[in-house]
Amino acid sequence: MDLEEAEEFKERCSQCAAVSWGLTDEGKYYCTSCHNVTERSQEVINTDLIPNTQIKALNRGLKKKNNSEKGWDWYVCEGFQNILCQQAEALKNLGIGPELKNDVLHNFWKRYLQKSKQAYCKNPVYTTGRKPTVLEDNRSHSDWASEPELLSDVSCPPFLESGAESQSDIHTRKPFPVSKASQSETSVCSGSLDGVEYSQRKEKGIVKMTVPQTLAFCYLSLLWQREAITLSDLLRFVEEDHIPYINAFQHFPEQMKLYGRDRGIFGIESWPDYEDIYKKTIEVGTFLDLPRFPDITEDCYLHPNILCMKYLMEVNLPDEMHNLTCHVVKMTGMGEVDFLTFDPIAKMAKTVKYDVQAVAIIVVVLKLLFLLDDNLEWSLSNLAEKHNEKNKKDKPWFDFRKWYQIMKKAFDEKKQKWEEARAKYLWKSEKPLYYSFVDKPVAYKKREMVVNLQKQFSTLVDSTATAGKKSPSSFQFNWTEEDTDRTCFHGHSLQGVLKEKGQSLLTKNSLYWLSTQKFCRCYCTHVTTYEESNYSLSYQFILNLFSFLLRIKTSLLHEEVSLVEKKLFEKKYSVTKKKSRSKKARRH
């Protein structure tokens, strides 16, 4: 097979920097991820090493040009494959191990192609008017059939799905009326061979690939690898342009032309939405029929104890709070492996929103300590302030008011910057998408015009203001002891809000209010909607702060807080639905 042959060629592709080479039937290397053909050819041409000549023909078909204007024949799924490849590459640059791309994502994708009957199966959906030539004989020597061994290296050329072209039996099978008629007709409506058909396809039980879905694949692979990237981090990196997503198609090889229906498939004009991608992740996981994911144990980044630590640092809260979050995790059982591990084949497939949950735990702890009723937190702050004034040498007590003032300022500035950056975001690609060849010159002229106007106005812009994009970081705020304006609270103590009782410590505050009094009686997990004005200002501020960090809706965080509370006060919920008192002791 091609890939095996090309294994000795280890140079990076000049276009996409991938090391994944196949051989053309002229013996030249081509990149399997971006279809770039090199000038280098295999040094020793040994025909014995080429077992399946039919595949060769296939590759030629792929690169065969209809005419120079129209570019290569390519399939929609190849486009998605290219995007996934770009994303995997970007993740690698962010420090994720190469196994993610080469093993996990690659296998998930192949599995997807098989499950959605686009390749690696007997009757691929595409082969309308083409002979269904799939490697039945090859399956035997790939261990693809043994499903749980996902990470096994299956080396198949990724373009097998395209099938060999054979115009002769155009009229023999017509399951999809649009694509069949003639090759030239379809290419009017889309650059890809199956763009029109693809956008019309609605098959029950098959998860159709979309651009947001690529992120679901990425997240699934990250989750499989237990990498230190949460979903909100991933989406933030997308928004900050560290991971290709919007206009990812503009990095397709030159000869993969996009227009017409491809525009609807690959053109994206929105950033990914947390809930949407979360849902898609579960959907894809279930569709792929994946086995239980590797366990999320206490030493994993996604474990609430570690994430809580991370977010406590991020929002400048005292390290001592970590003991309390750990305690809440323990009481609620949210640190259990079974609770945390994603198992798509379980009866009710669901995964944990690790980041949202960790933040919700912190909110609950804040409520336990300070009540957040716009009253108690301020009187506790007065005590802390007085104490700190008297004992300047001791470890200072955590002063909620001071923390609020500093965080409010930092948060407002950050948010303002974020909004400005969003408003300045340039959505349009260098490669304009058009509907048909008639529209092409218009689209290109319009692009040219925009570029010219931008060039003109760029001379009016202060060059220092538009510095390059910032480097990716999982932290958005930076708190250091040296900075005098922005006090760092990490080392502050919680002594002012805790009191000793025998061997354990109690929170001074003995009251608690529940974010949600009632849950839906139905099976959905819906919580009563979050009506901002019903809640205290401090609570609103904290929710706004955290939901901004995660780029999620405040209502989603509120919901998660309610769910954590439900676990924490399970008995109270079932007995009384009134304000519950909580006296929680913690060994010191």
Place this chain on the structure above:
Amino acid sequence: MSDFSEELKGPVTDDEVETSVLTGAGMHFPWLQTYVETVAIGGKRKKDFAQTTSACLSFVQEALLKHQWQQAAEYMYSYFQTLEDSDSYKRQAAPEIIWKLGSEILFYHPKSNVETFNTFADRMKNVGVMNYLKISLQHALYLLHHGMLKDAKRNLSEAETWRHGENTSSRGILINLIQAYKGLLQYYTWSKKKMELSKLDKDDYAYNAVAQDVFNHSWKTSANISALIKIPGVWDPFVKSYVEMLEFYGDRDGAQEVLTNYAYDEKFPSNPNAHIYLYNFLKRQKAPRSKMISVLKILYQIVPSHKLMLEFHTLLRKSEKEEHHKLGLEVLFGVLDFAGCTKNITAWKYLAKCLKKTLMGNHLAWVQDEWNSRKNWWPNFHFSYFWAKSDWKEDTALACEKAFVAGLLLGKGCRYFRYILKQDHQILGKKIKRMKRSVKKYSIVNPRLSY
């Protein structure tokens, strides 16, 4: 320069649901648009592209408002992408917004100059051809503002000869406007030449050449302007210069016709200047008084505080008709209703005289007609103690006139009148005494005494 004319022919068939609320006569309602949009997408989330570009637009506007030209340019840089919006309604609305905001930025930005403005204008003219004429015209005005008359004229000529697609009614007006501006520029040169001519001696050898020049110009100009001023609208500078030229060549009937049409045609919006021009013209022509009165009567209805009202009053006073005398009184009261006229000594003098004359002529009812609606507020508005003091300090003559009026209208007990009487001015002593007598005799407060 690229051109987007194909855009008009090309099919506009987006995949997305597209809505554009265009009602007749080129009007559109943005609020209705957003309403329809939300219905069309069934409450689905707006695309981030739409959200960020509209946020971007408000950032541009905010920066302009704060005169932060640099920031405005920065956001403008990103806003250009709306030209590629897949929503055809927004895409079509974009060029105009971009032109308006962009030209504003370039007008004020310290790094901008005429050249950058020209390039920008030329580019925008060709984005979505619909705005070609409008932008050409504004471009010309910008050049005029910078004193580049020749370039402005060339620009207008180019726009005038520009042809594209179908002729629409809105374009017709624009073409007329462009021609008229061209005419106005020609008028400007003509007017300069005329000045030259007036400085030259008739025997000067250059006289004939210049005179010929003047004549040629006027012919072209009148053709350019006359088309525009037939269309209903407010065309003050055009009408004024057109009439000036007609008068110069002795075409009085023509000038009068233009002015009469401009003032009286009901299709034209109500425009006080139209009547002022006509009145001034008639005055120059020494037209009969009745004609002038009828013109000013209309002006009186539109702008009762206009300074011509005092002239109107004198015209009415000179008239023989009694109703004109009554109207004369009304006009004076009307003028003094306005805060801007309170210190107009002529108006007060006229009013004092007119009141006295009216009362002497036994037309107490006329005065009371006017006074009844004002007696609640004029005493505080004009005749307070404060005004008495400050008027006396600033202008004793004015204070005297006002005091006389106050005495007549409010009686000798009124604060203003009493304050002025007390002042005991040496020169004005006699006058004040006479005033006191008249007030006693004619004041409307105790009318029985006057009989």
